[in-house]
Amino acid sequence: MSRLRLGGAVVPVFAALGFVFLLVPIAYTVLFSFNDAGKTNLVWRGFTLDAWRNPCGAPRVCSALVGSLQVGLLSTLVATALGTLLAVALVRARFRGRGAVNLLVFLPMATPEVVLGAALLSQFLSLRLPLGFGTVVVAHVMFCLSFVVVAVKARVATLDPALEQAAADLYATPWQAFWRVTFPLLLPGIGAAALLAFSLSFDDFIVTNFTSGGFTTFPKFVYVSATRGIPPQANVISSAMFVLALLVVVLVQIVSRSRRRR
Amino acid sequence: MSVVAALGRSTHAGGATDGATPTGPGAGSGRGARRLLVPGVLYLVAFFVVPVGTLLATSLYAPVPGGELGQFAPALRWQNYPEVLAQFWPQLVRSFGFAGVATVATLLVGYPMAYVIAVRARGRPGLQGLLVVLVVAPFFTSFILRTIAWKQVLADDAAVVTALRWLHVLPPDGRLSAAPAAVVIGLTYSFLPFMVLPLYASLERLDPRMLEAGADLYATPLTTFRTVTLPLSMPGVVAGTLLTFIPAVGDYVNSSLLGNNTTTVMIGQVIDARFFRLLDYPTAAVLSVVLMGSILVLVTAYVRRAGTEELV
Numbered sequence: 001m002s003r004l005r006l007g008g009a010v011v012p013v014f015a016a017l018g019f020v021f022l023l024v025p026i027a028y029t030v031l032f033s034f035n036d037a038g039k040t041n042l043v044w045r046g047f048t049l050d051a052w053r054n055p056c057g058a059p060r061v062c063s064a065l066v067g068s069l070q071v072g073l074l075s076t077l078v079a080t081a082l083g084t085l086l087a088v089a090l091v092r093a094r095f096r097g098r099g100a101v102n103l104l105v106f107l108p109m110a111t112p113e114v115v116l117g118a119a120l121l122s123q124f125l126s127l128r129l130p131l132g133f134g135t136v137v138v139a140h141v142m143f144c145l146s147f148v149v150v151a152v153k154a155r156v157a158t159l160d161p162a163l164e165q166a167a168a169d170l171y172a173t174p175w176q177a178f179w180r181v182t183f184p185l186l187l188p189g190i191g192a193a194a195l196l197a198f199s200l201s202f203d204d205f206i207v208t209n210f211t212s213g214g215f216t217t218f219p220k221f222v223y224v225s226a227t228r229g230i231p232p233q234a235n236v237i238s239s240a241m242f243v244l245a246l247l248v249v250v251l252v253q254i255v256s257r258s259r260r261r262r
Numbered sequence: 263m264s265v266v267a268a269l270g271r272s273t274h275a276g277g278a279t280d281g282a283t284p285t286g287p288g289a290g291s292g293r294g295a296r297r298l299l300v301p302g303v304l305y306l307v308a309f310f311v312v313p314v315g316t317l318l319a320t321s322l323y324a325p326v327p328g329g330e331l332g333q334f335a336p337a338l339r340w341q342n343y344p345e346v347l348a349q350f351w352p353q354l355v356r357s358f359g360f361a362g363v364a365t366v367a368t369l370l371v372g373y374p375m376a377y378v379i380a381v382r383a384r385g386r387p388g389l390q391g392l393l394v395v396l397v398v399a400p401f402f403t404s405f406i407l408r409t410i411a412w413k414q415v416l417a418d419d420a421a422v423v424t425a426l427r428w429l430h431v432l433p434p435d436g437r438l439s440a441a442p443a444a445v446v447i448g449l450t451y452s453f454l455p456f457m458v459l460p461l462y463a464s465l466e467r468l469d470p471r472m473l474e475a476g477a478d479l480y481a482t483p484l485t486t487f488r489t490v491t492l493p494l495s496m497p498g499v500v501a502g503t504l505l506t507f508i509p510a511v512g513d514y515v516n517s518s519l520l521g522n523n524t525t526t527v528m529i530g531q532v533i534d535a536r537f538f539r540l541l542d543y544p545t546a547a548v549l550s551v552v553l554m555g556s557i558l559v560l561v562t563a564y565v566r567r568a569g570t571e572e573l574v
Contacts, residue, residue, distance in 0.1 A: 015378040018371045019396055022454055025411035029403050032414075042414055086302035093295035101299060104306050110504075110561055111554055112512020114530040118537065118550040119313035122320045125543070142309040145302060203405050205515060206530070210537070222406045226519060230410065238404040245402035246395070253391050 026242065033235035040229035051232035055240070058231030064221035065237055071133065071217060072202040075140035079201075080194045082141070083148025084186070090149070091156040109146045116143055117210030124211065131213025139211040140204065144197035151196055155189025188256075199245075314554075321547035332541030339544070346548040350532055354552065357529040360442070360517075361510035364449035365457075368506050369499065371450065372457035376498070377491075379458075380465035381473075397458045405452065409519050412448050413439065416520070440522040448516035456505035464498030465491070500568045508557060529553055 036046040056062035090101060108116065120139050124131060159182065167177035205219040212220060222234050324337035347354070379393045400408060415422055416438040423439075426432040438444050468491065476486035514530030521527070529549055536546035 011374050012378055012382065014371075014374040018375040018454075019393075021371065021451065022400060023396065024415060025408035025451065026399060026403050028411035028414055029407045032411075042410075042417075082302040082305055085298040089295045089298035093299070095296050101303060104303065104311070108306070108310050110508055110558065112508055112530070112557065114512040114514065114533050115317075115550045115554045116310075118533055118546055119317040120309065121537065122543065122547060123309075123313035123316045126316055126320075138309055141305070145305065149302070199401050203401070205406060206512075209534070219404060219406050222404055222410075223515070223519075226406070226410060230407070234404070235407060238407050241404075242399070242402045246399065249395055249398070253395075257387070257391075 029235055030239045030242070033232055033239045035232055035235075037229075037232045041232050041235065042229075051236045055233050055236045058233040060216065061218075061221060061231060061233045061237065064216045064218045067133070067216055068202055068218040071136050071140060071208075072198050074137050075144055075201045076194050076198040078137075079141045079144035079148050079197045080190060083145050083193060083197075084152050084190055086145075087149045087152035087156055088182070088186075091153055092161075105146050105149045108143055109150075113143070113204075113206040114210075117207045120207070121210045131211060132215045135211045135213070136208055136215060136217070139207050140201040143204075143207060144200050147200060148193040148197055151193035152186065152189050155186055155192075159185055317547050317550055320543050321551050323544045323547075325544075332543070334544060342544050342548050343552075346545050347552065350529070350545075350549060353527050353529050353532050354549070354556075356527070357511050357553075358556070360446055360449060360526075360528060361507050361513075364446050364453070364510050365503050365507045367446070367450040368454050368457040369503060372454055372461055372502065376458050376461035376465055380462050381468065381470075381491075384466075384470065394462070397455050397462075400455055406515060406519070409448055409452070409515055412444065412451065413520055416444050416447065439520070440526075442521070442526050444520040445517045445526045445528070448520045449510045449513060452513065452516060453506040453510055456509075457502035460501035460505065461495060461498040464495045464501075468494050496568065500565065504561060504564070508561070511557060512553060 032041050032044075033051055034047050034049065035041055035044055036048040036050070038045060051057065086101075086105065090098065090105075116139070120135070120142070121131075124135055129135060163181050163185070164177045167181045168174070172180065203219055204217075205223055208217050208220055209223070216224075218234075218237070222230055225231065225234070319336065320334075321342060322336075322338050322340065323334040323342075324339040326333045326335050329335075375393075375397070379390055379397070383389045383393060414420065417423070418437050418439055423432065423437060426438075427434055427436060432438070438447075472490050472494070473486055476490050477483075481489070512530050514528055514534055517526050517528040518531050533546045533549050533553075536542040536549070
């Protein structure tokens with residue numbers, strides 16, 4: 001087996017350096033949530049639990065977080081519903097113009113965020129729509145939609161259409177066949193797509209910045225306060241979210257593994 | 263692993279099935295399935311196609327004579343394009359340059375990572391799972407806070423710069439902060455997971471017997487890599503480079519937080535400033551249109567050349 005190993009120990013060492021590179025900023029984010037920050041939170045001044053004891057202590061940090069959660073949940077819900085329907089149709093139905101629909105789904109992913117933001121803002125300005133929560137959700141659903149389609153499509157493709165046929169043979173209506181057979185089998189893919197959509201929406205800055213007007217999300221709060229100094233409470237919130245997300249992922253992995261064993 | 267599956271695996275699985283003939287109830291209930299398209303397609307038309315059309319129209323607007331700041335009238339002022347390009351071509355070229363260097367860097371850093379996860383850790387699902395979680399871990403903390411962290415790591419009095427000066431890699435007064443290097447490092451970092459995940463997905467499907475066959479035929483490990491592993495991972499390389507390059511070209515968080523205001527300004531910063539600070543919508547629209555157009559041309563040429571259209 002050893003003769004197969006490319007580069008012996010060199011490759012794992014390079015990989016390990018890559019992982020360090022990837023994780024250093026996360027370590028900084030967590031570490032500086034414990035910093036006894038002055039006006040800025042860029043230099044280490046000493047350990048304190050102050051920010052953890054009072055995570056909403058900095059002005060507007062918690063309202064920004066709530067804003068992000070609201071936008072994230074609503075956009076995820078709408079994008080996942082629209083995207084799942086689109087994905088099922090794209091894999092199952094044969095129709096003229098399928099190439100065009102595939103292109104329509106692909107294009108937003110091939111467009112940099114700054115262009116998406118600029119396009120939506122020009123549209124909102126020309127319609128004289130007031131910017132705020134609503135326009136941010138509209139924008140987030142748009143850029144999450146394509147990613148949901150791609151993720152769910154992969155899952156639909158693994159489904160055996162014979163299962164639905166069997167349901168039909170057993171006198172299930174197409175509606176029953178979808179909800180009782182197809183949908184439960186798609187659920188893991190839909191869940192993954194929803195998680196992806198939420199993380200894209202929750203951490204988005206560029207599109208949000210273009211479409212939000214006076215409305216503030218968590219990333220926008222952090223970016224705007226970067227010039228004056230980011231309060232350590234922002235690090236606290238980000239670290240707590242990190243731990244929470246990590247727990248969810250580990251739990252999902254354990255559950256899916258134990259299911260596979262059965 | 264489910265989050266990863268969404269990002270990584272989907273890039274080929276989705277495309278690969280497109281050619282397949284739909285069978286079963288899908289084909290039978292074709293009309294029903296077609297109806298499912300309507301809401302999503304309408305949404306994308308209303309909030310992607312129409313806004314891009316508005317952007318195109320805005321790029322040709324002309325200033326109102328004697329009007330206030332931010333007042334423009336619909337027109338077909340084609341001179342907007344040459345005028346704006348003459349002024350902002352350096353920022354445009356720089357964006358593509360920075361993004362290109364960052365993409366190559368993510369490939370060089372990310373390939374060994376993906377290789378270790380997919381090939382070396384094969385058969386040890388626990389270790390594989392852990393490493394994949396580490397790759398997606400950055401998604402769980404704020405993108406902007408992580409970018410700020412690079413500002414701290416690359417600061418003049420921090421360990422990295424001190425060490426590099428001591429090693430004479432940097433001159434005694436050399437710095438990494440507020441320099442092009444900082445922006446490129448930031449971009450490389452920001453999009454590294456988007457490179458590793460598709461690479462991992464394509465390397466994971468690699469049959470280890472292929473590598474054994476290479477060795478049985480007296481190929482050195484390097485030859486096996488060059489002639490077997492690398493070509494088989496090309497779909498991952500293409501997907502990863504696109505997922506890195508496209509967002510990197512338009513990104514302005516890294517250049518505005520880690521750069522300076524002269525030698526690191528990227529096109530996204532200019533678009534943002536024209537829109538919000540100068541209310542110069544036509545210029546911002548021209549730059550957006552040019553950015554989108556050049557990316558589409560580049561991506562099409564690249565995908566054609568790489569001989570894989572799996573992403574579309």
